[in-house]
Amino acid sequence: MNWDLFIVAIMAGAANWAFRALPILARTDQIATGGWLERFLSATGPAAVATLFTASILPALSPDLLRLLPVITGTLAVLATYFARRSVVLATLAGALVHGVTVWLVA
Amino acid sequence: MPPTTPHFRDGLLASLPIVIGYVPISFSFGVAATRAGFSVFDAFALSLIIYAGASQFLALALLASGAPVLVAAFTLIAMNLRHLLYGPALMREAGSDATRRHAWAWAWGLTDEVFGQALGSLARGQRFSEAYMFGLGIGAYAAWVSGTVAGALVGGGALDAWPALSAGLGFLLPALFLALLLSISSxxxxxxxxxxxxxxxxxxxxxxxxxxxxxxxxxxxxxxxxxx
Structure with a gap:
């Protein structure tokens, strides 16, 4: 066991648990119902998911069309499948499948 | 008809796209950890104790480059500050009568993807239940830890011969986030x-x-x- 790694892991893990659990246990979502905090928190969810999507797709964007094409086809597959079936699971799998097939075709 | 309360197995089923997305990423983490000179047990411990993908990769980079322990720890902590917002946002969507008796345990599993999936299910009209949160969280956590161990045991180059498969697996998380975004958008x-x-x-x-x-x-x- 690498002890430096273990100490870092314990500190980061304890902070992760605190960040994830304590705001729920402290009922911070019920403070100031109807006020600014409620508007802030109701926007947090969509803002977080939009941010995570942007952050995850950014490294895949490239001026090289051959590298960009699988991203475009995969994204279109997610959009088409979601609007056709309204299923997060199917849309995710379709996006990954079409992305992988496009990489295989352009290779 | 009012929506029924989802059970543990519903949460497990809902974790499936996260599991499919987590396995290749955690597998890559296991490979990266052993390549950086850490043992299989070290890689396993990092995934078990930190359980936050990007900051685990950063931990490897920092420690392998000789960064001081406290600097590395506080960098990782700062990186995960965003998680402070997830619980309140989720519970606000769940409603004021939602129980949170076991939140001290299931909230550990509130990663980016688990949060997104839970929020999406609530936005689609599903009721909140702690059993569902346990199912969702445990499925994802098990996938993350077992994927790490598999990657650390197998070592580098396992997917090098399958670039299309590797690329498709790598696109799972952006695809999941986009699908989740569509499901909660208005x-x-x-x-x-x-x-x-x-x-x-x-x-x-x-x-x-x-x-x-x-x-x-x-x-x-x-x-x-x-x-x-």
Missing amino acids: RRQLPVIVVAGVATVVGTLAVSATTGILLGMLAGAVRGLLRR
Whole structure:
């Protein structure tokens, strides 16, 4: 066991648990119902998911069309499948499948 | 007919796209950890104790480059500050009567993807239940830890011969986030989503990916304050 790694892991893990659990246990979502905090928190969810999507797709964007094409086809597959079936699971799998097939075709 | 309360197995089933997305990423983490000179047990312990993908990769980079322990720890802690917002946002969507008796345990599993999936299910009209949260969280956690161990045991180059498969697996998380975004989007939330996306791009290009994530979430949430 690498002890430096273990100490870092314990500190980061304890902070992760605190960040994830304590705001729920402290009922911070019920403070100031109807006020600014409620508007802030109701926007947090969509803002977080939009941010995570942007952050995850950014490294895949490239001026090289051959590298960009699988991203475009995969994204279109997610959009088409979601609007056709309204299923997060199917849309995710379709996006990954079409992305992988496009990489295989352009290779 | 009012929606029924989802059970543990419903949560497990809902974790499937996360599991499929987590396995290749955690597998890559296991490979990276052993390549950086850490043992299989070290890789396993990092995934078990930290359980936050990007910061685990960063932990490897920091420690392998000889960064001081406290600097490495506080960098990782700062990177995960965004998780402070997830619980309140989720519980607000769940409603004021939602039970949180076991939140001290299931909230450990509230990663980016688990949060997104849970929020999406609530936005689609599903009721909140702690059993569902346990199922969702345990499925994802098990996939993350077991994928790490598999990667550390197998070592590097396992997917090198299958570039299309590797690319498809790598696209799972962006695809999942996009599908989740579609499931929770509404015309009212559109300005929040646009501001969050733009701020993420600006923060990432100007400073770093971590800054981009923090800036995007905060800017989107602040944009929500301006809503009437």
